[in-house]
Amino acid sequence: MDWLEELHARSAEVLPEWLAAYIEAGAGDELTALAAVAAWDRLRLRPRALVDVSTVTTTTTVLGTEVATPVLVAPTALHRSVHADGEAATAAGSAAAGSLYCLSSRSGTPMEKVAAAGGPWWAQVYVVRDRDITAEFVRRAAAAGAGALVLTGDTPVVGRKPRSDALTVGVSVPGEYTRANLDWRGDGTDDPDEDNPALWQAPDITVDAIRWLAELSDLPVVVKGVLRGDDARACVDAGAAAVVVSNHGGRQLDGAISTASALPEVVAAVAETGAEVYVDGGLRRGGHVLRALALGARAVFVGRPVLWGLATSGADGVQTVLEGLTDELVHAMMLAGAPTLGRLTPDLVTDSP
Numbered sequence: 001m002d003w004l005e006e007l008h009a010r011s012a013e014v015l016p017e018w019l020a021a022y023i024e025a026g027a028g029d030e031l032t033a034l035a036a037v038a039a040w041d042r043l044r045l046r047p048r049a050l051v052d053v054s055t056v057t058t059t060t061t062v063l064g065t066e067v068a069t070p071v072l073v074a075p076t077a078l079h080r081s082v083h084a085d086g087e088a089a090t091a092a093g094s095a096a097a098g099s100l101y102c103l104s105s106r107s108g109t110p111m112e113k114v115a116a117a118g119g120p121w122w123a124q125v126y127v128v129r130d131r132d133i134t135a136e137f138v139r140r141a142a143a144a145g146a147g148a149l150v151l152t153g154d155t156p157v158v159g160r161k162p163r164s165d166a167l168t169v170g171v172s173v174p175g176e177y178t179r180a181n182l183d184w185r186g187d188g189t190d191d192p193d194e195d196n197p198a199l200w201q202a203p204d205i206t207v208d209a210i211r212w213l214a215e216l217s218d219l220p221v222v223v224k225g226v227l228r229g230d231d232a233r234a235c236v237d238a239g240a241a242a243v244v245v246s247n248h249g250g251r252q253l254d255g256a257i258s259t260a261s262a263l264p265e266v267v268a269a270v271a272e273t274g275a276e277v278y279v280d281g282g283l284r285r286g287g288h289v290l291r292a293l294a295l296g297a298r299a300v301f302v303g304r305p306v307l308w309g310l311a312t313s314g315a316d317g318v319q320t321v322l323e324g325l326t327d328e329l330v331h332a333m334m335l336a337g338a339p340t341l342g343r344l345t346p347d348l349v350t351d352s353p
Contacts, residue, residue, distance in 0.1 A: 007320070010312045072278070099119065103141075110181065122150050125150060126155065155201050155225065
């Protein structure tokens, strides 16, 4: 068992059973969720020999913001259920690792407190049925210093997760754990009704939402949840500065393609546009990160591992995950003959027979 697997096991010991199941669960029969890691493992590497790798750097930029590592923190919910310090601890751990944190709109910590951690952060956006709620969230994020908005585009409705649903019957999560930044009344107070339709995801959004969010905030918009080249190009043509190749951790449409398989098509579709491409889903080793970057991703996002670190050690645990994956990436880069991220090119990767 390696360090990340041990961390995963420890997190399962400290979390309530329902919460551990919720974090791990995929949609439906979990075909997509279970295939995620294996899809990266299937890709084999063609390392270069006799390359000077005495100095290796992982510093890069994402939408112009410098980060010490291309391993970034994906937006996930229920951080305050996972650890008492919630998103504030996640933000602090991300900042300490020189990474970037994407705050979920379903968060339990005021975004101003997240911003106080000092590291770069983006705000994930669900366009909800009451557009005024989304508009207020976006304006507040811009005022608090978010560097970008990450529009989640694969969730017109929430995917059904039978494994975790069976364990969450009767479980009550305090409203402030998921709606600290959603001002549903317009007066700064929390919504007491978990089933308030105003806060449900809007099933009618289109690429027009990209320009709307940009105009509201004057921030770049990243679209998360793209698995097709034509969708990626449509998003960029509509004004998106970047896209995230993502199947929502296998939590939406079960049977959806793996992100490892989808990435090359998306990269090719937006080539020469200036748009950046990121990827998430099943990245559990530095070697996985290397594969993703070689295939054209500017950076990767990790979700579940960050929650495992948060559960076990708060901010320190988050930092441990990000630095651990980055250290593995450095090691893999040395062995692959790639001293810089720019030397991670598609010719390093091949499909396994």
